[in-house]
Amino acid sequence: MPHFLVIARDHPQKPERRLGARAEHLEWAKEQKEVGRLIHAGALLGEDGGMVGSVLLFQVESGEALAALLAEDPYAKQNVFESVDITPYKPAPIFQG
Numbered sequence: 020m021p022h023f024l025v026i027a028r029d030h031p032q033k034p035e036r037r038l039g040a041r042a043e044h045l046e047w048a049k050e051q052k053e054v055g056r057l058i059h060a061g062a063l064l065g066e067d068g069g070m071v072g073s074v075l076l077f078q079v080e081s082g083e084a085l086a087a088l089l090a091e092d093p094y095a096k097q098n099v100f101e102s103v104d105i106t107p108y109k110p111a112p113i114f115q116g
Contacts, residue, residue, distance in 0.1 A: 026106075027100040
């Protein structure tokens with residue numbers, strides 16, 4: 020099944036959006052992890068140590084399936100991100116199971 024790396028950067032003038040949607044986003048991420056779609060995730064940090072974006076690694080059926088999944092993320096629904104870059108990703112052999 021294909022893997023995708025998602026790098027999403029927050030709107031720099033709207034940090035309250037992330038904070039307002041964070042609890043729901045973490046619950047959504049937990050659900051995606053439990054069903055095997057979300058492999059790894061974390062926050063991008065700015066120079067001051069504050070959260071400025073997200074990195075997510077997904078394993079899903081297709082790019083279309085990923086787009087539908089990302090549209091359900093509370094961060095997307097609350098317009099947290101200024102930009103979202105999606106790149107197909109291939110794990111190194113030692114990580115393929």
